[in-house]
Amino acid sequence: MVKIGGLILGENPLLLAPMEDVSDPPFRTLCKEQGCDMMFTEFVSVEGLIRNAEKSLKKLEISEEERPIGIQIFGSELNSMTEAVKIIEKYKPDVIDINYGCPVKKVVCKGSGAAILKEVDKMVSLTKAIVESTSIPVTVKTRLGWDENSIRIEEITEMLQEVGIKAITIHARTRSQMYKGESDWSYLGRIKENKKITIPVFGNGDINSPEKAMEHKKKFKVDGLMIGRAAIGYPWIFREISHYFKTGELLPPPSIEERVEAVKRHLKYSIEWKGEKNGINEMRQHYTNYFKGLRDIKEYRTALITNNNEYDLLASLDRIVKKYNIESQV
């Protein structure tokens, strides 16, 4: 039984990764429906929070149906971090997750995200102060190290556990790899063999099928898997993996009706959450994946990413069902 502090996640939990501009409430609703066991918000800037930035505050809004859910923060200044934690507490997340893994320049150049991997002492003292400032369980998401010459993840996991974090998620790449190359889960395997580590260790990086999920779970013995990109436009990855874990059987992929029904609802929630203009714009990044693998989808996808009107978009989606249902009958 996997537990984050007092929070029970069950066996083989599947976690939705925090993803900026993706893991928002509309997308999270679809992943939750498909059996995701725990979710995280997009990362939230602590500097934005303490300055009352509307965009940052909006990211704290979570609902009861989403539980268990973690709010993820990034920052580098101790006072800002603990001040932000006080703001977050009012939203009552199940955990507060600290981002020590974001590789993008605008974050690392301010000393946040993966930049902290270059200052392990600071990482530990910052984490200790955050843990001590709140009664909400604190977790960490990080990478293997800054680059291949400075991988200290095993030692870091021990130190962070020592100062009181309740779980760690490790994206098995270094910062300098960004998203390139293969993730290297062997470090996760070694951390799981380390008897001193008692907190749950979640593995992250490149899980994109039930078979790969099973293979990685068995080989590296992680407590759960966090899934990011494979869920974008394909929330069914959660039900497929959990069904495979339970039965050893592969589920058939979603039908075209199911895909279109999911897209319609995603669009609707997106518009409700962000307003018509932004809701429609931000949905555009999802269409490619929702309809991946369908022959001759390009013309239909173009209609979806160029149209600004909800009714026209719904009509385009209906045309997709019609086309592919007819094709499957001939």
Ligand SMILES: Cc1cc2nc3c(=O)[nH]c(=O)nc-3n(C[C@H](O)[C@H](O)[C@H](O)COP(=O)(O)O)c2cc1C
């Ligand atoms: C579009 C996008 C946005 C992301 N934003 C965040 C973020 O806000 N916080 C975070 O910890 N990681 C973020 N990540 C990294 C993912 O959480 C995850 O670690 C990474 O994608 C590797 O997992 P995957 O191979 O399953 O996608 C982001 C990744 C993507 C693709």
